[in-house]
Amino acid sequence: MNSVFGSVFWLLVTLGVLVTFHEFGHYWVARRCGVKVLRFSVGFGKAIWKRIGKDGTEYQVAMIPLGGYVKMLDAREGEVDPALAGQEFTAKPVWQRIAIVAAGPGFNLIFTLFAFWLMFLVGKPDVAPVITAAPQSIAAEAGVRTGDRILSVDGHEMATWSDSMDAIANAMLGREPTALRVRGTDGGERLLTLPLQQLPAGQPIDQYFDKLGMKLAPLPAIAATVTPGDPAQQAGMQGGDKLVSVNGKPVADFDDFAQQVKRDAPKSPRFVIGIERAGQPMSLTVTAAWKSEEGRPKQWLIGIRPPQPEQALVRYGPVKAMQASLESTWISTTNTFNMIGKMLTGQASTKNLSGVIGIAQVANASASMGIGWFFSFLAMVSLSLAILNLMPIPVLDGGWLLYYLIELVKGSPVSERAMMAGQYVGLVMLFTLMGLAFYNDIHRFLPS
Structure with missing residues (x-):
């Protein structure tokens, strides 16, 4: 779905559901208290759909979807029929x-x-909170190592990346030292302290995360899947091949490999990629293709995908x-x-x-x-x-x-x-x- 159209569509769904539920609360309790409801509107302005219910209430959907209202019989807005005086809002206790x-x-x-x-x-599908720290960042200063798994933040146990980041984001607002318990790649647990007091006051949360420097651990440089018919497969690459170098330059992780291809392809789309298969080093000549994939803008691609990060599902x-x-x-x-x-x-x-x-x-x-x-x-x-x-x-x-x-x-x-x-x-x-x-x-x- 187009991002603009999708954003508008899901915004309308969100507002439609939440506004209807909110206004229904007013409506339902008003009816239980004996107040006459004249109109139940989802949205403001001119009605694009309406009908009169058996109870005499006018139900409508209006053109401006940024809210809604419940109009009740109210003496402050005009004369009230004496026969309906007992159903008027301001007359109620x-x-x-x-x-x-x-x-x-x-x-x-x-x-x-x-x-x-x-x-x-x-x-809610998520990934495991296996992390790394950018050099000279707050996370690095706290002792975060590549491959550490977050176990708890400020004493609260964490199972997913998003929950961990939500907890850390809330701690950032207080800008106070925050306890972080992690398990390293050696299986040992460590208790770290994030020195969030170093964050300057009054900055947006995304800038705080930049200064924190905590990220998901990089994916290993492995061609987990190779797309049939794409340049990598045509050059002889197979799923599971370890990516060792690009034009003689060593590769640290999959993101490093992708960045090298993206950076060098405009100069020459022809690459010599060093790989390791079953412990044996090999060299493959791959010519990247300028193409679109899954509706995204065109870019230089060779047709491989990284390994999936460790999944975490709380259900x-x-x-x-x-x-x-x-x-x-x-x-x-x-x-x-x-x-x-x-x-x-x-x-x-x-x-x-x-x-x-x-x-x-x-x-x-x-x-x-x-x-x-x-x-x-x-x-x-x-x-x-x-x-x-x-x-x-x-x-x-x-x-x-x-x-x-x-x-x-x-x-x-x-x-x-x-x-x-x-x-x-x-x-x-x-x-x-x-x-x-x-x-x-x-x-x-x-x-x-």
Whole structure:
């Protein structure tokens, strides 16, 4: 699938699912509290589909898919038929209004648990956290060696590369020394300390990872598979051949081999490749071809693939998956609040924020990696929506909850004037946040 089309498609799927679930929370609780719902809308603006339900509610899908709303019978928006006065929103007790407003984020939290549960049930294909360290990096200073396997980060056991990097990313925000337990290629375990206090404050997380210098261990220089009919196979190369040199230059690993071919092919696509087969050295003359593969842009190829990295798949039965879902939701929630706190205090960069473009790209990438990854992505976005909506910003659910909690304490509603002032402040805050996220998305496309 084309990356732009795929990003748009999976963004629409993501927003459609999560917005519908969020608004259904408001709708369902409002109906249970006896409030008449006039309209249930997924999206804003002009309707592209609508119908009237048996309950009199107008259900619609609108043109702008960046949200949705549930319109209830509300005396603040016009005259209410006396016969329907008991179904009007503001006539309900304050605790019911609190329940209706909190239901949207609450249903997003429920969806988060469900999506994580599905992720653990079907499994999320990943690779084992076998690592190496770039020279003169923080990881190298900490004592990371090529082939080390991460066993735990800050005392929490790790089984996959992505989980390990998520844990380290969260530790980077605190910029404090972090314990890393690894098992070396000799089978011995070591306890290392990543000196993350050396990271400068306020930089984006990708720059922190560059300074950390921890990467997946390089793949060995072996032609694991040779594509029939391609230059390497025509020259006599076979699957399992060890790649020793390119035009007399030694090869350290498969990436080094690929980089040498990519660098030298424009000068001359004809290579003398030294290999080792069954312990015997051999030389093959291979002429690279300028071609496209699997829809990607044209490049110099000889038709070999590296060995697959060690795979890691975490998959549980229904009961264990629910326990893991609860743990993941709790950890993700605390990590999100930790990041928000660090950004508010200036310890973490606001460049870590992503907007619609960033979400669309991640949606497409996660969908292409498999259903388990997409469930994980949905869970994280749903949790983020729940937390964002609970922030005490007027125009968001959290702002209305703040008004109703004040009413609960003082015994009377917040004045209409105070509410209007809060709405203006809230709109400014919200548009500022959206603008910053959009700027970050655009800035990532620009050359550094």
